[in-house]
Amino acid sequence: MKALLRSIIAIAALVGVALTLLNQVAAVSFEPVGTGAYVAGEVLVKFKPVFSAQDRTATVAARGHAVLANLNQPGWVQVKVGTGQTMTQVLAAYQNDPSVEYAQPNYIYHTTAVPNDTQYGQLWAFKNTGQTVNNSLTQPPSSPIYSTNNPGAPGNDMGIEKSWDHITDCSSIVVAVVDTGVKYDQEDLAANMWNGGSSFPNHGFDFVNNDNDPKDPNGHGTHVAGIIGASGNNSLGATGVCWKASIMAVRVMDTTGSGTTANIVQGINFAVSHGAKVINMSLGGGGGFDSAFSDAITNAQTNDVVIVVAAGNDGVNNDINGNDFFPCNFTQPNLICVAALDQSYALANFSNWGATSVDVGAPGTNILSTWAGTNAVISDDLTSGWTFATTTSGGWAFGTVNVGGTLTPSLLDPPTYSSGQYNNSTDDRAYKAFNLAGVNAAVWQVSEAINVANGDYFRTRYSSAGGDPFSGGTLVSEDTGVATFPNIYAVEFDILGCISASCSLGFQLQSDATQQSATQSRGVAITRFKINTLTFSTTSYNTIDGTSMATPEAAGLATMLRAYNPQYTFADVVNAITKGGRATTSLAGKTTTGKAIDVMSSLAYINPPTGLTATVQ
């Protein structure tokens, strides 16, 4: 396959001569000529343009050789050489002939590299055959998958298989996954984790817990890591953009998938100072311009680090004032922001876009990759099994709430919610125990509407010992002076400390003696209650969607480009990805490039070097 590269080198060299005359030089990024298999007794010869086909045939015949074919490239002929001459002798003879520009062996090519990983057929992003992506490995088991354009249109993929003939090993470049952590002992990741030495034996750092064990209790970061660098061709599960990699796990997002500026800034600076040259950040938010975050990205730029980020999953235009989504909307030149495409290369219905803020698109629906374990959902229908207590009367009760036209079973305080008022000087409690034995992570999800006056309190609390969590137990949240009606908000809490056979979860509404207005003391409605659990496993996979999944496709490409071209700067990498992409109709006017990433095109993209001058003599 390297013969192709040699041909490209030869052609590019000629192009380079021409460009030199125009005071420009084209730098060829492919590796130098090495040894390779070729057809014995054949060479390819390129004659100078002034020589006709008749001249070429005569020249070849004069050497006792024969023209097998005139190739459909100007001047090139396929020559059958005589016996008794070595390839070196034949090539030397032609290269010394003043009528010849170039001569080379007729190299033998291999079929395109295809890995033997068991789920490779599901990876439409790498090879879109029009396959239907199924939910056989989704978490929780058999959960629905993205149905639009599944199957999609064959050929809409990253064009990666050809590139694997040139490079599959990106381990010379450290790529940091700044996320929820990484399940670094997952079967398809363990061999491809960063070697952090004795200081970082678990391949990174955890800025949520401030320790050196960035194991992933969420799954998101593990999925991202697998897209970049799940071990390829190891007969297991998934395949990464890079078959071999050096993945640094940097945990900045907690079990629920949330993180703060403080953690993210530390995570970026850690990755930069410990040698990462590519950082993947499948995260974002819209709180406003974040100077500290921006400065960390600038610090990465100063240290020649490429940062690849997600466009966001709100289905909006990031360019519109008020929709700003950071870090995507930062403007540093080392930043690439990625939108998500479906299996027909339509913009995914959830993907954000932006003609000035989002750079490229990449596959982001039904993406199969590594996962941290097995998920399960414990749902409660809020109709039975709860213990209610009050110091006055009424208090919590089962009821219904009209949520979007559907009467939904709910816990209500007061029972006459939302027309009534809760009592003064009351302490109302509702709690129930759940069995969480054996799980490794748990997230408590609640949908709630709260109208509680200033000085009165709505609290959530848990106890791993069961019973009333408001007698002992751990405070999870406390609200006062909140009025959300008629909106219901989904909230979630990490309840790692409650993992036990009898985890009691509860709600409390506590008021003082002050009489409040009806609006302020409308009370609380709990309309949904779920516990999502994760039990660690080293053999789990998951198929999910998001710009979070499109981002590591591009980060993997950035890593591959840097591994293949060690001299590349961040600017060269960004240039190769954005200029080398594939024009895609759905991205026209919605991204800065109108392109989807294309691995082989980016690998073959010839970056014009900067700062060079030449003089025409």
Added chain:
Amino acid sequence: MKYGMRRLIALAVTLAGVAAGSACGHTPGNPQAAPTARAQQTRVLGEYLVTLVARDSVKAIVDLYGQFGIKGIQDLGHNIFLVTLTEDPGPAKMEQLRGGNAHIQAVQPNFVYGTRGPRNAQ
């Protein structure tokens, strides 16, 4: 004032024409305007990132913001410190106090970010 950081799934809000009642029946609600909760949920209440001009002026943080009760100061590197306050005066007041202070280069909220994909948003 809220305790801790409530993990609100920002804007993944079920807009409810809420009408509710007890188990015995339901009564039409009286919807009111929704609060603008997004601004609250995109930052950690009571937490600010303070950038100092020089590392040796941490005392300037205490001098300027001590009136709100300082629960903790964590060095994040690059002259940035995470400051946790007992009372939260809001970003505007924090910035107003910073203005003209020779030791403090910048102050900003500790923003909240998410990894959430579309499948989980409900």
